[in-house]
Amino acid sequence: MVPIAINNVTLEYDTPAGKVTGVKDVSFDIGASEFVCIVGPSGCGKSTLLNVIAGFLAPAAGDIRIAGKVVTGHGMDRGVVFQDFAQLFPWRTALGNVSFGLEMKGVAKEERDKIAREQLRLVKLEKFVDAFPHHLSGGMQQRVAIARALAYNPSVLLMDEPFAALDAMTRDDMQTLLADVWRETRKTVIYVTHNVAEAVYLADRVIVMSAHPGTVQADIRIDLPRPRDPLSVEFLDRQKQLMRHLGHKVSGNGAAH
């Protein structure tokens, strides 16, 4: 929907041992309606970078522009989905959770219920509108979280390893579902993951980051046709290509990824 520019972003945080640089001089652009995955080993600052884009953290240097406007804090132009299932409000039903953003926007009840139902249909949960989160499985809760982040119609969707805590089978289903949702909504998506296959399945472009401090190591376009077949030769080739970028770093650290 809108382009994003990340310009020379550096982020430091205070530890007892002094200032540590989490992300150093990171720059890349994201086109409108582009699906970008950020992959990298733990500690490369990929989640931190996402939090800067979300406006939860302020960069020490550089800036982030969404549709040309500098990010100074959280805003309703971005929807955020976290890894933690606990992100849903347990005191609200699926419908109540999804309509939260609309309620904050001041949309009338009837209208926001209608939109929320529509969003829940998009993530195939129309039968569970009145269920409280604790009655839903982890995968369903994450689907509610996606619907919730989309409901107030932000132009950018930020996702921080949303399926990392799910079992492999559910994760596959969720990736297919997310690809469908993205095709329907055409949001600009920034998706953080450490799962290479996931990145190749979902992304138009993959940003590979290396750790200590976090920097951009490679920027790879995935131009496979959609829907993608994870067992095709081309798919596996892309996966290998990404692995090499990561593996180079991994062998340097002496840790398998």
Next chain:
Amino acid sequence: MQDAVTTISTRDASGVMPGRVASRLRSVWRNIFPFIVVGVLWEIIAVSGVFPARLFPSIETVAHTFFTLTANGILPHHAIETLIRLLSGFALAAVFGVGIGILMGRSRLAEDIFLPLVSICAPIPGLAYTPLFLLWFGLGSFSSILLVGFVSAFPIIFNSWTGVKAVKEIWVRSAHSMGADDRRMFTHVILPGALPYILTGLRLGLAQAWRVLVAVEMLAAVPWGLGWLIFGARKFLNTDAMLAGIVVIAIIGLLLEKLVFQKIENYTVVRWGMVAA
């Protein structure tokens, strides 16, 4: 063999004890069993004459006194006076306790001011404040209500404060990203998020209110009240009236727990899966 099986199955099916009712009865039985044991022991001691009957009345005597005092309106009058004081004091404690507790959780300044005060005052037994309150505010209902409010506010403050602190950061972040302003962050996220702790605080506060109220009624020279009934009965060795008063306190406490607290909890935090049923 065939017969035996049939007999057993018909007995089960005949509904002497179908699963649900049976387990319900079992749980009722588990609950009343200890009381039956204590009751039987009580009767044995009462009848054996180890203590004079005036000092250790049998259950029938206590029951008789209970019904006589209820029928002639004396016991209900005592109970209602006590209940009014209890609920007025508790209402004060609930309003100020939840207010101060939440304020402490939300504002660093309020936390710095109140936490040391609350930490020092909370462990002091409520009764220790009683003479002071009686001198400051005079004998009677007013001082009792103030004292009940003051003393029972502490657990409510502590728990509301903890509750606000325990609100998950991820809820706050989610709400922020969805455009919640400060006011709605408070009403739509902090308050429901802290509710399990606030309810625990209110429950502890009510128990505290009972303890101090019954005691203060013995000292505050109020004309009516269960504490006064129990204390006054001592002069005439009316142990049956004392025990009747104690029974009323137990009944009111049980009713408040079952009809108020459990209902509120079941409708909110239990339904939301924030607290196990």
